[in-house]
Amino acid sequence: MFSFKSLSLFGVITYVYAETHTIVFDNQCGFGTPTLIQGSDVLGTGNGPFTFNEPLNFAIAYLQNGTCGFNGEGCTLIETTLRNPTCPGCGSGTDINLIPPKIFLLILYFSYFNGCDGVKRNCKFANCVEAFHTPDDGGTQTVCQADDVNLRITFCEKDQFA
Template sequence: MQLSLATATVVLAALVGTVVAESHTVHFTNNCGFGTPTLIQGGNVLSTGGDHTSNGPLVAAIAYLQTGSCGFNGEGCTLVETTLVNPTSSGSGSSTDISLISPHAFSVTSGFGYYGGCDGAGADCTSGSCSTAFHVSTDTGVQVACQVNNVNLAITFCD
């Protein structure tokens, strides 16, 4: 009996000591038939179309469809801005939006949605006048929040 209790104690201690690491994946779907989905954070290209998994928070990342006319930071194109982070308090989790604030401009239909939590929360922008995108910096109501650990993001172009 003592061996079983000792074994159980070791297993329990290992489980309690195990920390589940924070992780977020950004997935792209490009239905346009042209262009290259691009994900950038801090001046570094993280993806040119393939899934990108961040082992930890993904803070202040941008995504756009590089059509050949976009600047490195998405200038001249529809921009998706995201921060994917596990919430540490109410309202401190993930937030994503679409931006058409100059120097960004509508280029292709773009949309996003969370998955693995907050499923169904997202936005689509199908024209330069869409009400789901930032047009001026005070359009904060277009930000879509998610307060779930390890949430992922799907970005779609031309859907």
Template sequence: MFPSIELAIFVTAVIAVGAQAETHTVTFTNLCGKGVPTLKANGVTLSTGGAYTSNGPLEGAIAYLDVSCGANGEGCTMIETTLVNPTTSGSGSSTDITLISPHSFSVTTGFGYYNGCDGAGADCTSSSCSTAFRVDSDSGVQVACQADNVDLAITFCD
């Protein structure tokens, strides 16, 4: 009888751990009437417009509306993001808009967190927006989120 109890405890523990697994979803809204929303990480295309859910952290991802951009968003407005559950204070998710060369303004681009840090985000509506990286030291434009399993909505031409 004891093996059955041990098995039940083990199964319960596995289910509890599985229920707490880290996930993050990136969604796109393209109101431009042109272009292909693109999400990449480590040179691999993860989405071309559909929602993408990572099972675990999504680190070093880039997103842009492909309107004749280069293979990594060159020549276009680009979003950089890392979505990760925080393990210590300040170690959670971070997202920004970049116009650092070879990137340049192409279309109005914005992002916002949801399912945690709701309302936190940024929009870049012109080539002179103050919410985008222009040089590597513009770290003040990064938008952080310290919530577990936070998701990200990206909008073009809003």
């Protein structure tokens, strides 16, 4: 998806590419409300899709089951930044966070699409190796260096890894 904004400075016309990212929730649990937070702002609840025409920096997502704190305390948490890369390693990154006070409550799965297709992670049990359990855990950040990448987050995923 391309969109351009025209800027004129001293008679010179340049075009600036506007990036776009979408997050889609797939709640297969039969309970709870998918929740997307950035800082002190609720960006969306429900299945979405939620589209952002700019980078999405330091957002979190979880399934609000009535016991989660605002920042996902007491729940299984996804952390994500979706942005077009401006240098090697400066693109999007997503991870599953089980660092206390976050806890494992349900199977969680995420995958990139519209770029980095097939790049995914899942957490099916409390000690899954694909989640952060301490701040020092390495290798659990899942990166994508594609422009305009999107993210699908699935709660209680039933079929993907059966």
